[in-house]
Amino acid sequence: MTDPRGVSFWLDDLVTKDIDDLAPRAALPGDVAADVCIVGAGFTGLWTAVSVLEREPDARVVVVEREFAGFGASGRNGGWASALFPVGHAELVRRHGADAATAMTIAMVDTVAEVGRAAASLGIDCDFDRKGTYSLIRSELADRAAADEQHQAEEAGLAVPTRISGDALGDALFTEACASLHPGKLVRGLARAAEELGARIFEGTRVTGVEPGRVTTTEGTVIADRVVIATEAWGSELPGVGRRILPLYSLVLATAPMPEAVWERIGLPRGATVTDFRHNLVYGQRTADDRLVFGGRGARYHFGSAIRPGYDRSARVHAHLERAVTALFPAAEGVRFTHRWGGPLGVPRDWHPFVSPVAGGRVVVAGGYVGDGVATANLAGRTVADLVTDRRTPLTALPWVGTVPPRWEPEPLRFAGVNAVIGSLSIADAEEHAVGRPSKVAAISGRLGRE
Numbered sequence: 001m002t003d004p005r006g007v008s009f010w011l012d013d014l015v016t017k018d019i020d021d022l023a024p025r026a027a028l029p030g031d032v033a034a035d036v037c038i039v040g041a042g043f044t045g046l047w048t049a050v051s052v053l054e055r056e057p058d059a060r061v062v063v064v065e066r067e068f069a070g071f072g073a074s075g076r077n078g079g080w081a082s083a084l085f086p087v088g089h090a091e092l093v094r095r096h097g098a099d100a101a102t103a104m105t106i107a108m109v110d111t112v113a114e115v116g117r118a119a120a121s122l123g124i125d126c127d128f129d130r131k132g133t134y135s136l137i138r139s140e141l142a143d144r145a146a147a148d149e150q151h152q153a154e155e156a157g158l159a160v161p162t163r164i165s166g167d168a169l170g171d172a173l174f175t176e177a178c179a180s181l182h183p184g185k186l187v188r189g190l191a192r193a194a195e196e197l198g199a200r201i202f203e204g205t206r207v208t209g210v211e212p213g214r215v216t217t218t219e220g221t222v223i224a225d226r227v228v229i230a231t232e233a234w235g236s237e238l239p240g241v242g243r244r245i246l247p248l249y250s251l252v253l254a255t256a257p258m259p260e261a262v263w264e265r266i267g268l269p270r271g272a273t274v275t276d277f278r279h280n281l282v283y284g285q286r287t288a289d290d291r292l293v294f295g296g297r298g299a300r301y302h303f304g305s306a307i308r309p310g311y312d313r314s315a316r317v318h319a320h321l322e323r324a325v326t327a328l329f330p331a332a333e334g335v336r337f338t339h340r341w342g343g344p345l346g347v348p349r350d351w352h353p354f355v356s357p358v359a360g361g362r363v364v365v366a367g368g369y370v371g372d373g374v375a376t377a378n379l380a381g382r383t384v385a386d387l388v389t390d391r392r393t394p395l396t397a398l399p400w401v402g403t404v405p406p407r408w409e410p411e412p413l414r415f416a417g418v419n420a421v422i423g424s425l426s427i428a429d430a431e432e433h434a435v436g437r438p439s440k441v442a443a444i445s446g447r448l449g450r451e
Contacts, residue, residue: 001204002067002309008076009254009293009339010184020188024068028202028219034062036388037215037224039207039238041065042074043183043373044366045230046190047381048388050122053197055389061199062222064215066206066234070187073232076343077374078252078283078295080273081115082133083108083177086351086370089156095352096399104398105158109177111379115186116179118378124189127288129271130179135161136328137171142277146173168267168331180271180285183374210240212362226388229365230380232373233344236305241365243407246418247307247344250371251317252295254287254339255325258332263290265331274328279425281371282324292332294325297371298426299342301418304411312342345371348405355383355401364388368405 004022005012014020036052038045041063049061065071085092085108092101116128137143146163150173153160162174191201202219209216215227233248235241263286268274274284282296299317302308318340326333348354348368353376356365364387366380367373383395395401408414 002071004068004071007071007312008184008252008341008343010079010182011070011075012339013182014184014188019185022068022188025201025203027204028064028217028222030220032062032200032220032222033060034222034224035060036062036226036228037222038063038228038230039210039215040072040230040232040234041069041191041201041203042072042230042232043187043190043377044232044380044384045228046187046194047378048228048230048366048384049194049199050190050197051382051385052389053194053199055385055391057198059198059389061194062224063194063199063201064205064207064217064222065201065203068203069191069201070184072234073343073345073373074187074377075184076252076341077183077371078293079181079183079285079287079374080133080283080372081112081128081179081181081375082273082372083112083375084372085376086353086372088152089158090152092399093156100399102157103394104400105156107379107395107398108375109159111375112177112179115181115375115378119181119186119189122189122193124186124193126186126189127182127271128179129181129288130176131269131272133175133178133273133275134164134169134172134268135175136169136274136276137173138276138328143171145277149173166267168265170267178273180273180287181374182288207238210238210363212359225362227363228384228388229363230367230384232346232367232369234307235346235365235367237307240363243305243410244348244405245368246301246347246349246408246414247305248297248301248347248418249299249311249314249342249344250295250297251299251312251314251321251340251342252293253318253321253337253341254294255292255332256336256338257290258292258335260290262331262335266329276328282321284325292325292329292335294321295342296321296324298422300422301415303415305414307344311344313340314342317342345369345373349408350405352403352405353380353400354403354405355380355387356404357387357402358404361387
């Protein structure tokens, strides 16, 4: 199994501060029976396990995980619990109608608070801090994009982001529906909470096949009435998901804790999250111990949807992120970066996250969060729990339930197309910075990424 301390700052921090020694759990001990078998011990799988057992305390819940709880995106992300949904409200209206789109958007906003409430009720101290998101406005184009975002929210009847101007932070668009948290504390806490409720979690157990009523692994077989696939990007390696999900890498870094005097010059409150309006997304948060955790896209897609430990770090992309930190926050010039890491996130071909019951509901596949999964996985877990316990609720009526993403193109078309889009977004950012007008390349790339 992989050394957990080398996966991300968040997991290393747990050991350094003597919060969790990350000792491995036992593998599946052969053939077992369950009411619900969950594949994947990340946020989606663990929220599902907790939610099933809250609904049916006597249920036999088994979770199988190839590595360890929190190995995937759940232990590597930027720590945003946001109401962001990869498909925007206007696109949700186009696909599902106004009422369904509004229900989905409201559910996402409510989920931000629910993550904090549920973590607290389970006794998980994950540094949850709802200080919102500051989208920095550093150009005329960003100013126009911010105005458009406000206008679209107003037209949709949604909460309108607030335009602010801070002495240090500068102009920004402030969105309230976002919290920062320590994802390592949350995912490991969820694993412990699930076990306390009665779930059995088996690590070091690679799944080789999934079918209704049966999950086969390298260590034995789980016979289960219901099966949940919650593998996000790693679903690309699993029969039954395959080309319906694409692993796209996002890379992250963390600074050493910075003095309060530096943070005063930066202007970002403790617990707040930050981004800007560039095409190649960047995201950051000020942690509870005054680090800046900062990540972004731009790493290339690997042929055949390959996922390898060596792809978790890229000198080129991490250097780009370091430059982005000091460009956005000159007060951070010379800061020491202590951790660099990354990992794949799951991207459906239509950019639409999904909760997909198949085989008459005996198998449910959930994921495709496109990097917005910290809060979305909680909503998915609660929804999946309702489905596998045969409940029909407002959650099971949300428009992402029953959607099945189309398959990505076969290789080499997939490799060429995805990397062309990634490269064009970097070109678009450079073009807009140079000429000060919207990039035509970005408009084309944005459409290709969602068609």
